[in-house]
Amino acid sequence: MTELLAGVVVALAALALVLEPLVMGRPRFKAAGGWSPDDGDIDFTDVEESESPKIQALLALKEIEFDRETGKLSDEDYSTMKATYQRAALLAMEQEETEGHGLAV
Amino acid sequence: MTVLGELSLWLALLLAAWGTFVGALGARSRNPDLLASARRAPYALLLVISVASLCLLVALLRHDFNVQYVYQYSSRNLPTPYLISAFYGGQAGSLLFWALVLCAFSAAAQWLTPRRYNHLMPYVAAVTSMVTLFFVVVSLFAANPFERLQFTPPDGAGLNPQLQNPGMVFHPPLLFFGYVGITIPFAFAVAALLTNRLDTGWLHAIRKWTIVSWVFLSAGITLGMWWAYVELGWGGYWAWDPVENASLMPWLTMTAFLHSVMIQEKRGMLKKWNMILIMLSFVLCIFGTFITRSGIVSSVHSFAQSSVGDYFLVFLILLVAGLTALVWTRMPRLEAEAKLESMVSREATFLFNNLLLVGMAFTVLWGTMFPVVSEMFRGVRVTVGPPFFNQVNVPIGLALLALTGVGPLIAWRKASPANLKRQFVAPLATGGGAALVAALLGVRHAYALLTVALSAFVAATILQEFLKGTAARHRLHNENYAVALARLVARNRRRYGGYIVHAAVVIYFVAFIGDVYKTEREVTLKPGETASLRSPFGHEYTFTHVGISQYDQLNRFVFAASLEVSKSGRRDGVMTSEMRQYLDSMGQPTFQPSTEPAIRSGLLEDLYIVFAGSPEGTEEAVYRFTISPLVWWLWFGGVLLVVGGVVTLWPSSGPSRASVRRALEGYQTRMVDEEPMAGVR
Numbered sequence: 175m176t177e178l179l180a181g182v183v184v185a186l187a188a189l190a191l192v193l194e195p196l197v198m199g200r201p202r203f204k205a206a207g208g209w210s211p212d213d214g215d216i217d218f219t220d221v222e223e224s225e226s227p228k229i230q231a232l233l234a235l236k237e238i239e240f241d242r243e244t245g246k247l248s249d250e251d252y253s254t255m256k257a258t259y260q261r262a263a264l265l266a267m268e269q270e271e272t273e274g275h276g277l278a279v
Numbered sequence: 280m281t282v283l284g285e286l287s288l289w290l291a292l293l294l295a296a297w298g299t300f301v302g303a304l305g306a307r308s309r310n311p312d313l314l315a316s317a318r319r320a321p322y323a324l325l326l327v328i329s330v331a332s333l334c335l336l337v338a339l340l341r342h343d344f345n346v347q348y349v350y351q352y353s354s355r356n357l358p359t360p361y362l363i364s365a366f367y368g369g370q371a372g373s374l375l376f377w378a379l380v381l382c383a384f385s386a387a388a389q390w391l392t393p394r395r396y397n398h399l400m401p402y403v404a405a406v407t408s409m410v411t412l413f414f415v416v417v418s419l420f421a422a423n424p425f426e427r428l429q430f431t432p433p434d435g436a437g438l439n440p441q442l443q444n445p446g447m448v449f450h451p452p453l454l455f456f457g458y459v460g461i462t463i464p465f466a467f468a469v470a471a472l473l474t475n476r477l478d479t480g481w482l483h484a485i486r487k488w489t490i491v492s493w494v495f496l497s498a499g500i501t502l503g504m505w506w507a508y509v510e511l512g513w514g515g516y517w518a519w520d521p522v523e524n525a526s527l528m529p530w531l532t533m534t535a536f537l538h539s540v541m542i543q544e545k546r547g548m549l550k551k552w553n554m555i556l557i558m559l560s561f562v563l564c565i566f567g568t569f570i571t572r573s574g575i576v577s578s579v580h581s582f583a584q585s586s587v588g589d590y591f592l593v594f595l596i597l598l599v600a601g602l603t604a605l606v607w608t609r610m611p612r613l614e615a616e617a618k619l620e621s622m623v624s625r626e627a628t629f630l631f632n633n634l635l636l637v638g639m640a641f642t643v644l645w646g647t648m649f650p651v652v653s654e655m656f657r658g659v660r661v662t663v664g665p666p667f668f669n670q671v672n673v674p675i676g677l678a679l680l681a682l683t684g685v686g687p688l689i690a691w692r693k694a695s696p697a698n699l700k701r702q703f704v705a706p707l708a709t710g711g712g713a714a715l716v717a718a719l720l721g722v723r724h725a726y727a728l729l730t731v732a733l734s735a736f737v738a739a740t741i742l743q744e745f746l747k748g749t750a751a752r753h754r755l756h757n758e759n760y761a762v763a764l765a766r767l768v769a770r771n772r773r774r775y776g777g778y779i780v781h782a783a784v785v786i787y788f789v790a791f792i793g794d795v796y797k798t799e800r801e802v803t804l805k806p807g808e809t810a811s812l813r814s815p816f817g818h819e820y821t822f823t824h825v826g827i828s829q830y831d832q833l834n835r836f837v838f839a840a841s842l843e844v845s846k847s848g849r850r851d852g853v854m855t856s857e858m859r860q861y862l863d864s865m866g867q868p869t870f871q872p873s874t875e876p877a878i879r880s881g882l883l884e885d886l887y888i889v890f891a892g893s894p895e896g897t898e899e900a901v902y903r904f905t906i907s908p909l910v911w912w913l914w915f916g917g918v919l920l921v922v923g924g925v926v927t928l929w930p931s932s933g934p935s936r937a938s939v940r941r942a943l944e945g946y947q948t949r950m951v952d953e954e955p956m957a958g959v960r
Contacts, residue, residue, distance in 0.1 A: 177280065177282040177283040177286075178282065178283075178286075180283050181282065181283050181286035181287070181290075184283075184286075184287060184290065184326065184327060184330050185286070185290050187326065188290055188294060188323040188326050188327050189323075191319050191322060191323045191326070192294065192297060192298075192301075192316050192319045192320055192323050193316065194316075194319075195311075195312045195313075195315035195316045195319070196312050196313070196316050237691065238690075239755070240748075240751060241690045241691070243747075243750075243751030243754060243755060244744070244747040244748055244750075244751050245698060245701050245702055245747060246688070246689065246690035246694065246698055246702060247690050247694075247695075247698060248695045248697055248698050250695075251693070251695055251698075255692075
């Protein structure tokens with residue numbers, strides 16, 4: 175009998191958890207909707223941010239600078255690649271200024 | 280407690296079905312109430328499956344032998360830690376445990392995933408609920424842990440003696456965490472396909488989950504090797520047994536994914552390949568469970584043959600068919616954004632590494648399933664053993680080891696010959712030097728020499744990466760060397776944590792060399808008689824049989840054979856190996872006697888002694904002596920691998936807004952000072 179009662183309590187609790195949004199209309203437990211830590215990472219679901227030419231170029235510039243410093247890229251290759259990515263970054267920044275919407279980084 | 284347990288399982292069935300259908304329906308109709316309800320299903324499932332698990336644990340701890348599972352896998356005199364591990368020691372309990380871990384991972388995924396991925400989460404909930412639904416169905420209809428007997432036996436049959444080992448308390452849960460953990464990246468992959476959001480977003484969402492499951496799988500496999508070594512008494516740690524292979528296959532494909540995903544993140548390439556790899560990893564987990572549970576291939580580790588296999592087979596077929604259709608319809612959206620610029624680039628080495636890893640996975644799959652395939656086509660069950668697996672996989676493994684060293688030395692996109700030369704000189708010289716030293720020390724085995732050379736090459740690569748990276752930070756940011764090293768690792772945790780894992784892999788390979796030089800001898804000794812065995816390191820062990828003692832211990836009767844050990848003429852203590860006869864609470868034998876080897880572990884070699892038996896009524900003892908070089912390093916490599924994994928997992932290892940802001944500030948300052956470039960105003 176005790177087990178059955180405990181079973182009923184568990185069932186009610188579980189069903190209340192999943193049915194509450196349908197019955198009450200709006201979720202009351204914030205946790206169930208997902209905890210959202212602001213980890214400060216680039217939002218890669220936001221194509222406007224993650225695929226922004228400015229961010230792509232800046233990340234590539236960081237990468238090739240480190241590769242040059244650790245000897246993986248020659249000075250010649252580095253200069254060529256740096257010029258390409260700097261140009262891309264400057265053009266992107268210029269375009270953002272013209273359009274008046276800089277991405278918040 | 281079985282009424283509550285069974286009721287909880289039925290509730291879980293209902294909730295898992297609800298989560299599956301409401302998740303899919305809510306995501307399609309974009310109804311926020313349905314979406315919220317679906318995302319709560321994993322929490323509700325965690326609640327009810329926890330209650331069911333608690334009921335089984337209580338039944339085990341209370342010795343409720345009327346419950347068939349409790350009767351089959353425990354006894355009154357079973358020590359408490361093993362009463363708890365009996366929860367996952369048998370078929371039905373382990374399936375419930377699987378469901379419990381899956382619910383915990385699913386709830387954690389819903390709880391911990393940042394809000395920006397909300398568009399994927401209802402589908403993730405639907406997929407994890409669907410997988411839970413499968414395990415609950417199997418638990419209820421094929422392997423119900425709450426099934427009762429017609430009568431109540433006075434004592435249980437007891438837990439298999441080989442499972443009464445500390446390694447078996449921790450090995451299955453770790454392996455399950457690894458297997459189950461793959462469900463989360465798999466769920467995100469399906470969610471990305473269903474929503475057509477195939478940008479790199481989902482890859483970033485699963486990064487931590489992928490590493491978590493990989494680290495657990497690696498730790499579980501290593502702990503399984505340790506258990507086999509200390510418990511099974513054959514002096515080895517890996518026998519290419521189907522159950523071992525079942526855990527290795529998803530590990531190989533996950534390792535491939537962890538590398539190839541970087542190419543997609545950085546270059547937008549290999550989208551189809553990555554999608555297939557993550558699906559393959561999940562399918563191989565289910566397949567591994569199928570071969571372990573169905574009894575279609577014989578293994579020392581597998582569970583008793585049961586109808587569970589039929590359920591797994593149907594699930595596998597549906598899974599493969601569904602996933603193939605889903606990927607096929609999304610193919611146009613999975614086109615690469617860039618092309619491979621050069622075969623001498625980091626991307627190319629990752630590609631080769633992937634081909635080798637997946638090739639090895641299929642080799643292992645082929646060897647594992649060969650008995651079934653041969654029986655199907657030729658009517659004869661032909662088993663392939665370790666020689667086949669070693670012949671094929673050792674060269675592949677060595678090629679992978681070489682790529683572990685080559686990859687980090689080559690730049691992304693393209694590498695010039697001059698830089699390649701500069702990068703490779705020191706590691707190649709180290710590798711060559713190490714091989715020379717090994718040859719001078721008497722190493723003649725070709726694979727052993729090659730492993731020494733490649734291990735030294737990779738170790739030098741890793742060291743060079745740390746040194747050059749630290750020096751680069753020192754120059755670029757004017758930091759002292761200690762700060763530069765700390766920040767180098769802290770700000771590139773994925774890369775440098777990965778290098779620590781590479782170092783662990785090198786240590787594994789060094790330990791594998793020891794297997795080539797393993798020495799064994801089997802002798803029968805009377806008290807006072809001696810036998811000797813020469814170590815590959817040159818010294819000689821002498822063993823003098825002291826005698827056999829017999830005594831009761833916990834839930835067993837022990838025959839202990841003792842030896843005095845001398846190393847190069849110097850006394851080196853007494854070692855005792857046991858033969859154990861496990862008994863029930865009425866003193867009746869429960870299982871066949873099992874051996875407990877005596878192991879003395881050292882940095883150079885392990886001395887491994889097995890008492891294999893004694894002619895009745897005599898003090899004679901049959902011994903098997905084994906000297907296993909370098910085995911200790913395998914366990915050390917396992918620990919280092921977990922450390923590397925934790926470094927990689929440490930929060931916020933992705934490109935952050937702050938890092939881009941710093942780069943932006945740096946370039947803005949520099950660009951003001953520099954000459955204007957062509958094409959830019």
